[in-house]
Amino acid sequence: xxxxVGFKVVPDESLIRVSEHKLLLDVPLKLNTYDKNAIEExxxxxxxxxxxxxxxxxxxxxxxxxxEALAMGLDEVIVVKSNDLDVYGTSMAISENVRGxxxxxxxxxxxxVDSGTTGVPGYVAExxxxxxxxxxxxxxxxxxxxxxxRGMVSYSEKVEGELPAxxxxxxxxNTPRIPSVKQIMESSKKPxxxxxxxxxxxxxxxxxxxxxxxxxxxxxxxxxxxxAVDKLIELLRSEGLL
Amino acid sequence: xxxxxxxEALQFFKMASALAQSLTEDTVxxxxxxxxxxxxxxxxxxxxxxxxxxxxSSTNFDLLVTGNVRRDRAIASRVAGRLKVGYVPDVTSIKxxxxxxxxxxxxxxxxxxxxxxxxxxxxxxxxxxxxxxxxVEAEVVRVELKEGKVRVLEVKRSSGGLSPATAxxxxxxxxxxxxxxxVSYAQELASVLGGAVAGTRPVCAELGWLPEDVQVGxxxxxxxxxxxLALGVSGQPQHIAxxxxxxxxxxxxxxxxxxxxxxxxxxxxxxxVEFCKVFTEKILKLKG
Numbered sequence: 412x413x414x415x416v417g418f419k420v421v422p423d424e425s426l427i428r429v430s431e432h433k434l435l436l437d438v439p440l441k442l443n444t445y446d447k448n449a450i451e452e453x454x455x456x457x458x459x460x461x462x463x464x465x466x467x468x469x470x471x472x473x474x475x476x477x478x479e480a481l482a483m484g485l486d487e488v489i490v491v492k493s494n495d496l497d498v499y500g501t502s503m504a505i506s507e508n509v510r511g512x513x514x515x516x517x518x519x520x521x522x523x524v525d526s527g528t529t530g531v532p533g534y535v536a537e538x539x540x541x542x543x544x545x546x547x548x549x550x551x552x553x554x555x556x557x558x559x560x561r562g563m564v565s566y567s568e569k570v571e572g573e574l575p576a577x578x579x580x581x582x583x584x585n586t587p588r589i590p591s592v593k594q595i596m597e598s599s600k601k602p603x604x605x606x607x608x609x610x611x612x613x614x615x616x617x618x619x620x621x622x623x624x625x626x627x628x629x630x631x632x633x634x635x636x637x638x639a640v641d642k643l644i645e646l647l648r649s650e651g652l653l
Numbered sequence: 654x655x656x657x658x659x660x661e662a663l664q665f666f667k668m669a670s671a672l673a674q675s676l677t678e679d680t681v682x683x684x685x686x687x688x689x690x691x692x693x694x695x696x697x698x699x700x701x702x703x704x705x706x707x708x709x710s711s712t713n714f715d716l717l718v719t720g721n722v723r724r725d726r727a728i729a730s731r732v733a734g735r736l737k738v739g740y741v742p743d744v745t746s747i748k749x750x751x752x753x754x755x756x757x758x759x760x761x762x763x764x765x766x767x768x769x770x771x772x773x774x775x776x777x778x779x780x781x782x783x784x785x786x787x788x789v790e791a792e793v794v795r796v797e798l799k800e801g802k803v804r805v806l807e808v809k810r811s812s813g814g815l816s817p818a819t820a821x822x823x824x825x826x827x828x829x830x831x832x833x834x835x836v837s838y839a840q841e842l843a844s845v846l847g848g849a850v851a852g853t854r855p856v857c858a859e860l861g862w863l864p865e866d867v868q869v870g871x872x873x874x875x876x877x878x879x880x881x882l883a884l885g886v887s888g889q890p891q892h893i894a895x896x897x898x899x900x901x902x903x904x905x906x907x908x909x910x911x912x913x914x915x916x917x918x919x920x921x922x923x924x925x926v927e928f929c930k931v932f933t934e935k936i937l938k939l940k941g
Binding site: 424425427429434497498499502521522524525526527528529530531532533534535536537538542543544545546558561562563564565566567568569570571572573576581582583612613614615616617618619620621622624626627628629630631632636637639640641643644646647650652653 | 935
């Protein structure tokens with residue numbers, strides 16, 4: 412079977428800092444958190460069912476991150492070089508480049524840590540006319556038939572459908588493998604194909620500002636927890652709470 | 654200007670309706686219960702995701718506003734893809750001039766906002782919007798949705814109890830509470846305060862110390878209590894995004910440099926479990 416993983420290279424969000432009125436985005440890049448789960452799911456499905464697992468990424472084509480994706484077990488990666496794209500543009504870039512691969516299954520991480528739209532997986536599914544299941548927590552395959560469990564926060568849902576399909580997965584579905592030194596070495600021999608793409612976006616970003624909610628930031632530091640709690644209760648009562 | 658509103662959840666349907674009412678008279682709702690917040694209401698018989706995508710795509714909207722729960726977001730992105738129109742999630746404010754739309758949305762896991770521009774037709778999901786929708790008499794049309802390609806085999810509702818989504822006091826648990834057993838101290842504290850327990854994504858989804866339906870953050874619930882107590886919560890941006898609308902935030906953490914300290918009104922340096930024990934005892938004494 413042909414499995415395609417859509418992944419994104421993103422700024423490491425835990426290192427992003429705010430200075431005055433700007434976000435300091437000049438931080439190391441990484442594979443988007445849940446996209447590692449998507450890669451793991453694709454590679455383990457390939458190991459069990461045979462076939463190929465290919466990756467596609469749009470935007471920042473960071474070599475180190477792409478090497479990591481290959482070392483985890485992808486057979487090949489397509490890097491789409493493009494202008495800054497919105498959900499529509501990114502989805503078009505992906506759908507146009509995966510159509511020719513006749514994918515049986517396309518797997519995405521359910522949310523990126525930068526733009527965080529969660530929009531691309533569903534958008535791509537519709538562009539390709541394929542069924543879509545979001546927020547998958549477990550996935551099993553028998554022939555062309557799949558059963559997936561979705562985590563919907565206030566409930567969970569078990570669904571069934573048939574390939575070809577598009578799914579998005581979260582951190583709960585598996586534990587991404589850490590590639591061995593040998594796999595990292597071998598990844599340099601795997602093919603990375605670069606293609607160009609450009610499209611006028613439908614949504615344009617005018618400005619990005621840090622979002623700061625003003626908090627009082629009062630620190631209560633007492634050697635004794637009893638005293639600290641007394642002080643807190645007094646403060647909360649003065650705010651009309653408790 | 655025709656604005657169509659959909660959400661799986663009543664709370665978000667109301668929020669989306671309030672946003673729609675602020676833009677136009679021509680409001681159309683798609684919902685599973687009879688409610689009076691839009692001029693026209695398509696009353697659907699079930700929440701079949703494929704069926705809803707088909708139906709919403711056929712409503713000829715200028716603007717589709719959905720809520721922000723996972724089902725809403727999946728449906729919204731699919732309708733946008735089906736019609737090849739723009740998609741803007743997590744909207745917190747919106748302005749309309751002719752067919753030009755300017756909106757503010759959350760970005761970078763909720764630590765930033767982005768000002769975006771687009772034109773109609775457009776699909777958005779709403780993250781927060783002030784005020785309640787006005788009651789209007791809705792013309793009701795019943796709709797039977799088509800069955801989709803993906804069939805639902807089973808639905809499991811998560812445990813009942815007071816939901817952090819609506820509670821006035823919420824006690825939030827992070828990894829720093831230490832263990833699943835220690836979560837009971839937070840539950841006891843919540844119960845004497847008459848509040849609800851919530852957890853971060855690692856605690857709910859990965860470690861399973863609490864059920865997933867009380868997960869607070871960017872990908873879970875966005876809460877707005879009068880008091881939020883963050884116990885052993887480090888304060889990752891994804892979690893902060895879910896507690897932003899809390900009136901007062903108290904954090905208890907051993908690490909004074911944890912990011913939660915910058916996002917708290919009151920920060921108590923110390924052990925979360927010890928705090929729970931002492932706070933519970935003092936509240937019980939106050940109550941007599």
